Amino acid sequence: MAERDENSVHAIVTDPPYGLIEFDEREHTKLRKGKGGVWRIPPSFDGSKRSPLPRFTVLTPADRERLTSFFAAFAFQAQRILVPGGHLVIASNPLVSSTTFAAIETSGLEKRGELIRIVKTLRGGDRPKGSEVEFAGVSVMPRSSWEPWGLFRKRISEATVADNLRKWGTGGFKRLSADEPFRDIVEAAPARDVERAIAPHPSIKPQKLMRHIVGHVLPLGKGVVYDPFAGSGSTLAAAAHLGVKAIGTERDALYFAMAAQAIPKLAAL
Numbered sequence: 502m503a504e505r506d507e508n509s510v511h512a513i514v515t516d517p518p519y520g521l522i523e524f525d526e527r528e529h530t531k532l533r534k535g536k537g538g539v540w541r542i543p544p545s546f547d548g549s550k551r552s553p554l555p556r557f558t559v560l561t562p563a564d565r566e567r568l569t570s571f572f573a574a575f576a577f578q579a580q581r582i583l584v585p586g587g588h589l590v591i592a593s594n595p596l597v598s599s600t601t602f603a604a605i606e607t608s609g610l611e612k613r614g615e616l617i618r619i620v621k622t623l624r625g626g627d628r629p630k631g632s633e634v635e636f637a638g639v640s641v642m643p644r645s646s647w648e649p650w651g652l653f654r655k656r657i658s659e660a661t662v663a664d665n666l667r668k669w670g671t672g673g674f675k676r677l678s679a680d681e682p683f684r685d686i687v688e689a690a691p692a693r694d695v696e697r698a699i700a701p702h703p704s705i706k707p708q709k710l711m712r713h714i715v716g717h718v719l720p721l722g723k724g725v726v727y728d729p730f731a732g733s734g735s736t737l738a739a740a741a742h743l744g745v746k747a748i749g750t751e752r753d754a755l756y757f758a759m760a761a762q763a764i765p766k767l768a769a770l
Contacts, residue, residue: 511584570604618689
Protein backbone atom coordinates (compact mmCIF):
# COMPACT_ATOMS: atom_id res chain seq x y z
CA MET A 502 0.00 0.00 0.00
CA ALA A 503 2.82 2.38 0.82
CA GLU A 504 4.02 2.15 -2.79
CA ARG A 505 0.71 3.28 -4.27
CA ASP A 506 0.17 6.87 -5.34
CA GLU A 507 -2.10 9.22 -3.45
CA ASN A 508 -5.72 9.25 -4.71
CA SER A 509 -5.07 6.23 -6.94
CA VAL A 510 -7.91 3.81 -6.10
CA HIS A 511 -11.66 4.31 -5.91
CA ALA A 512 -12.47 1.57 -3.41
CA ILE A 513 -10.72 -0.91 -1.14
CA VAL A 514 -12.45 -4.24 -0.57
CA THR A 515 -10.55 -6.66 1.61
CA ASP A 516 -10.68 -9.58 4.04
CA PRO A 517 -7.62 -9.09 6.26
CA PRO A 518 -6.27 -11.34 9.02
CA TYR A 519 -8.78 -10.49 11.75
CA GLY A 520 -6.53 -11.01 14.75
CA LEU A 521 -3.13 -10.87 13.01
CA ILE A 522 -1.74 -13.76 15.05
CA GLU A 523 -3.50 -16.38 12.91
CA PHE A 524 -1.29 -15.50 9.94
CA ASP A 525 1.95 -15.01 11.85
CA GLU A 526 4.64 -17.20 10.34
CA ARG A 527 4.66 -19.46 13.42
CA GLU A 528 0.90 -19.96 13.51
CA HIS A 529 0.61 -20.30 9.74
CA THR A 530 3.30 -22.98 9.72
CA LYS A 531 1.28 -24.90 12.31
CA LEU A 532 -1.83 -24.50 10.14
CA ARG A 533 -0.07 -25.94 7.10
CA LYS A 534 1.26 -28.82 9.18
CA GLY A 535 -2.23 -29.39 10.59
CA LYS A 536 -1.08 -29.41 14.19
CA GLY A 537 -1.32 -26.98 17.12
CA GLY A 538 -1.63 -23.22 17.30
CA VAL A 539 -4.65 -20.94 17.27
CA TRP A 540 -6.27 -22.80 14.36
CA ARG A 541 -8.79 -25.43 15.42
CA ILE A 542 -11.08 -27.78 13.49
CA PRO A 543 -14.72 -27.34 14.60
CA PRO A 544 -16.64 -30.40 15.86
CA SER A 545 -18.20 -32.53 13.15
CA PHE A 546 -21.76 -33.76 13.62
CA ASP A 547 -22.55 -35.17 10.19
CA GLY A 548 -19.33 -36.88 9.13
CA SER A 549 -18.29 -33.97 6.93
CA LYS A 550 -14.69 -32.76 6.97
CA ARG A 551 -14.39 -29.34 8.64
CA SER A 552 -11.89 -26.63 7.75
CA PRO A 553 -9.70 -25.15 10.50
CA LEU A 554 -10.82 -21.86 12.08
CA PRO A 555 -8.68 -19.46 14.15
CA ARG A 556 -9.63 -18.80 17.79
CA PHE A 557 -9.90 -15.12 18.65
CA THR A 558 -10.75 -15.72 22.31
CA VAL A 559 -7.03 -16.36 22.93
CA LEU A 560 -5.99 -12.78 22.09
CA THR A 561 -4.06 -11.15 24.92
CA PRO A 562 -4.13 -7.41 25.77
CA ALA A 563 -0.78 -7.16 23.99
CA ASP A 564 -2.29 -8.84 20.92
CA ARG A 565 -5.11 -6.29 20.90
CA GLU A 566 -2.65 -3.40 21.21
CA ARG A 567 -0.79 -4.80 18.22
CA LEU A 568 -4.09 -5.13 16.39
CA THR A 569 -4.90 -1.48 17.08
CA SER A 570 -1.49 -0.29 15.89
CA PHE A 571 -1.59 -2.41 12.75
CA PHE A 572 -5.03 -1.30 11.59
CA ALA A 573 -4.36 2.34 12.46
CA ALA A 574 -1.31 2.21 10.18
CA PHE A 575 -3.30 0.32 7.54
CA ALA A 576 -6.08 2.91 7.64
CA PHE A 577 -3.57 5.75 7.29
CA GLN A 578 -2.44 4.25 3.99
CA ALA A 579 -6.03 3.55 2.93
CA GLN A 580 -6.92 7.18 3.62
CA ARG A 581 -3.95 8.28 1.51
CA ILE A 582 -4.54 6.15 -1.59
CA LEU A 583 -8.34 6.39 -1.78
CA VAL A 584 -9.80 9.17 -3.88
CA PRO A 585 -12.11 11.54 -1.96
CA GLY A 586 -15.40 9.77 -1.35
CA GLY A 587 -13.89 6.33 -1.92
CA HIS A 588 -15.00 3.52 0.39
CA LEU A 589 -13.07 0.97 2.42
CA VAL A 590 -15.12 -2.21 2.88
CA ILE A 591 -13.28 -4.46 5.32
CA ALA A 592 -14.26 -7.83 6.79
CA SER A 593 -13.88 -8.64 10.46
CA ASN A 594 -15.19 -10.93 13.19
CA PRO A 595 -17.69 -10.14 15.99
CA LEU A 596 -15.00 -10.76 18.63
CA VAL A 597 -12.46 -8.26 17.27
CA SER A 598 -14.42 -5.87 15.03
CA SER A 599 -14.84 -3.23 17.75
CA THR A 600 -11.05 -3.02 18.15
CA THR A 601 -10.36 -3.06 14.41
CA PHE A 602 -13.00 -0.53 13.44
CA ALA A 603 -12.09 1.89 16.24
CA ALA A 604 -8.46 1.81 15.07
CA ILE A 605 -9.50 2.54 11.49
CA GLU A 606 -11.51 5.58 12.55
CA THR A 607 -8.37 7.20 13.98
CA SER A 608 -7.13 7.73 10.40
CA GLY A 609 -9.86 10.21 9.64
CA LEU A 610 -11.93 7.81 7.56
CA GLU A 611 -15.64 8.26 8.23
CA LYS A 612 -17.51 5.26 9.65
CA ARG A 613 -20.51 4.77 7.37
CA GLY A 614 -22.02 1.74 9.08
CA GLU A 615 -21.49 -1.98 8.70
CA LEU A 616 -22.51 -4.50 6.10
CA ILE A 617 -23.80 -7.54 7.99
CA ARG A 618 -23.33 -10.86 6.26
CA ILE A 619 -25.79 -13.49 7.49
CA VAL A 620 -23.97 -16.82 7.39
CA LYS A 621 -24.28 -20.12 9.23
CA THR A 622 -20.95 -21.19 10.70
CA LEU A 623 -19.57 -23.74 13.14
CA ARG A 624 -17.80 -21.11 15.24
CA GLY A 625 -18.96 -21.13 18.87
CA GLY A 626 -22.00 -22.79 20.39
CA ASP A 627 -20.08 -25.70 21.88
CA ARG A 628 -20.73 -27.26 25.29
CA PRO A 629 -18.02 -26.96 28.00
CA LYS A 630 -15.02 -28.94 26.77
CA GLY A 631 -14.61 -32.23 28.60
CA SER A 632 -17.97 -31.87 30.37
CA GLU A 633 -20.35 -32.05 27.42
CA VAL A 634 -22.63 -34.61 29.08
CA GLU A 635 -22.73 -32.93 32.49
CA PHE A 636 -23.60 -29.55 30.95
CA ALA A 637 -25.48 -30.75 27.89
CA GLY A 638 -27.80 -27.73 27.99
CA VAL A 639 -25.03 -25.10 27.96
CA SER A 640 -23.42 -23.19 25.07
CA VAL A 641 -20.19 -21.53 26.19
CA MET A 642 -20.61 -18.89 23.47
CA PRO A 643 -23.34 -18.15 20.93
CA ARG A 644 -23.03 -19.94 17.60
CA SER A 645 -21.80 -17.25 15.21
CA SER A 646 -24.35 -16.52 12.48
CA TRP A 647 -23.16 -13.17 11.18
CA GLU A 648 -20.03 -11.44 9.93
CA PRO A 649 -19.41 -7.68 10.14
CA TRP A 650 -17.88 -5.74 7.26
CA GLY A 651 -16.90 -2.21 8.24
CA LEU A 652 -17.91 0.56 5.85
CA PHE A 653 -15.62 3.59 5.86
CA ARG A 654 -15.41 6.54 3.50
CA LYS A 655 -12.68 9.03 2.77
CA ARG A 656 -14.12 12.49 3.24
CA ILE A 657 -15.47 14.05 0.06
CA SER A 658 -13.47 16.94 -1.36
CA GLU A 659 -16.40 18.76 -2.91
CA ALA A 660 -19.29 20.68 -1.38
CA THR A 661 -21.83 17.93 -2.06
CA VAL A 662 -21.87 14.20 -2.79
CA ALA A 663 -23.29 15.00 -6.23
CA ASP A 664 -20.32 17.23 -7.01
CA ASN A 665 -17.95 14.56 -5.69
CA LEU A 666 -19.60 11.97 -7.94
CA ARG A 667 -19.09 14.27 -10.90
CA LYS A 668 -15.40 14.82 -10.12
CA TRP A 669 -14.26 11.48 -8.69
CA GLY A 670 -17.10 9.01 -9.36
CA THR A 671 -17.30 8.21 -5.65
CA GLY A 672 -19.20 9.09 -2.50
CA GLY A 673 -21.89 6.42 -2.27
CA PHE A 674 -22.90 2.89 -3.27
CA LYS A 675 -24.61 1.67 -6.42
CA ARG A 676 -28.30 1.02 -5.78
CA LEU A 677 -29.69 -2.51 -6.04
CA SER A 678 -32.22 -1.17 -8.53
CA ALA A 679 -33.92 2.09 -9.41
CA ASP A 680 -36.43 1.46 -6.63
CA GLU A 681 -34.23 -0.28 -4.06
CA PRO A 682 -31.24 1.22 -2.23
CA PHE A 683 -28.07 -0.60 -1.30
CA ARG A 684 -28.75 -2.36 2.02
CA ASP A 685 -26.54 -3.23 4.98
CA ILE A 686 -27.57 -6.89 5.23
CA VAL A 687 -26.69 -9.66 2.80
CA GLU A 688 -27.14 -13.43 3.07
CA ALA A 689 -24.21 -15.41 1.76
CA ALA A 690 -23.31 -19.00 2.64
CA PRO A 691 -19.67 -20.11 2.95
CA ALA A 692 -17.70 -20.66 -0.23
CA ARG A 693 -18.91 -23.68 -2.17
CA ASP A 694 -16.85 -26.84 -2.48
CA VAL A 695 -16.07 -26.03 -6.11
CA GLU A 696 -14.64 -22.66 -5.06
CA ARG A 697 -12.54 -24.22 -2.29
CA ALA A 698 -11.22 -26.81 -4.73
CA ILE A 699 -10.08 -24.03 -7.06
CA ALA A 700 -8.61 -21.88 -4.28
CA PRO A 701 -7.92 -23.89 -1.09
CA HIS A 702 -7.31 -20.84 1.10
CA PRO A 703 -8.42 -21.11 4.77
CA SER A 704 -10.32 -17.80 4.59
CA ILE A 705 -11.77 -17.83 1.07
CA LYS A 706 -14.90 -15.72 0.68
CA PRO A 707 -17.72 -16.89 -1.63
CA GLN A 708 -18.13 -15.34 -5.05
CA LYS A 709 -21.76 -14.55 -4.31
CA LEU A 710 -20.70 -12.23 -1.49
CA MET A 711 -17.72 -10.67 -3.23
CA ARG A 712 -19.64 -10.00 -6.43
CA HIS A 713 -22.33 -8.28 -4.38
CA ILE A 714 -19.81 -6.01 -2.65
CA VAL A 715 -17.58 -5.29 -5.65
CA GLY A 716 -20.63 -4.75 -7.83
CA HIS A 717 -21.97 -1.97 -5.59
CA VAL A 718 -18.90 -0.29 -4.08
CA LEU A 719 -18.39 1.85 -7.21
CA PRO A 720 -21.57 3.97 -7.40
CA LEU A 721 -21.15 4.80 -11.10
CA GLY A 722 -19.50 1.51 -12.01
CA LYS A 723 -16.21 3.23 -12.82
CA GLY A 724 -12.85 3.18 -11.08
CA VAL A 725 -10.30 0.81 -9.58
CA VAL A 726 -10.94 -1.60 -6.71
CA TYR A 727 -7.92 -2.59 -4.61
CA ASP A 728 -7.49 -5.61 -2.31
CA PRO A 729 -4.33 -5.31 -0.16
CA PHE A 730 -4.86 -8.81 1.32
CA ALA A 731 -5.67 -10.66 -1.89
CA GLY A 732 -5.37 -14.16 -0.38
CA SER A 733 -7.41 -16.57 -2.48
CA GLY A 734 -8.05 -13.93 -5.13
CA SER A 735 -11.81 -13.91 -4.48
CA THR A 736 -12.11 -10.10 -4.63
CA LEU A 737 -10.17 -9.91 -7.89
CA ALA A 738 -12.14 -12.82 -9.34
CA ALA A 739 -15.41 -11.07 -8.53
CA ALA A 740 -14.13 -7.93 -10.23
CA ALA A 741 -13.05 -9.91 -13.30
CA HIS A 742 -16.47 -11.53 -13.52
CA LEU A 743 -18.16 -8.12 -13.35
CA GLY A 744 -15.77 -6.37 -15.71
CA VAL A 745 -14.48 -4.06 -12.95
CA LYS A 746 -10.87 -2.90 -12.90
CA ALA A 747 -9.09 -4.31 -9.85
CA ILE A 748 -5.62 -4.79 -8.42
CA GLY A 749 -4.34 -6.69 -5.42
CA THR A 750 -1.30 -7.55 -3.36
CA GLU A 751 -0.45 -10.69 -1.39
CA ARG A 752 2.68 -11.21 0.71
CA ASP A 753 2.50 -15.03 0.93
CA ALA A 754 4.22 -16.56 -2.11
CA LEU A 755 2.15 -19.75 -2.02
CA TYR A 756 -1.15 -17.87 -1.86
CA PHE A 757 0.03 -15.47 -4.57
CA ALA A 758 0.69 -18.39 -6.91
CA MET A 759 -2.61 -20.02 -5.96
CA ALA A 760 -4.58 -16.83 -6.59
CA ALA A 761 -2.91 -16.28 -9.96
CA GLN A 762 -4.29 -19.56 -11.26
CA ALA A 763 -7.57 -19.38 -9.32
CA ILE A 764 -8.79 -15.92 -10.34
CA PRO A 765 -9.84 -16.77 -13.92
CA LYS A 766 -11.44 -20.04 -12.80
CA LEU A 767 -13.42 -18.39 -9.99
CA ALA A 768 -14.43 -15.56 -12.33
CA ALA A 769 -15.80 -18.09 -14.81
CA LEU A 770 -18.15 -19.73 -12.28
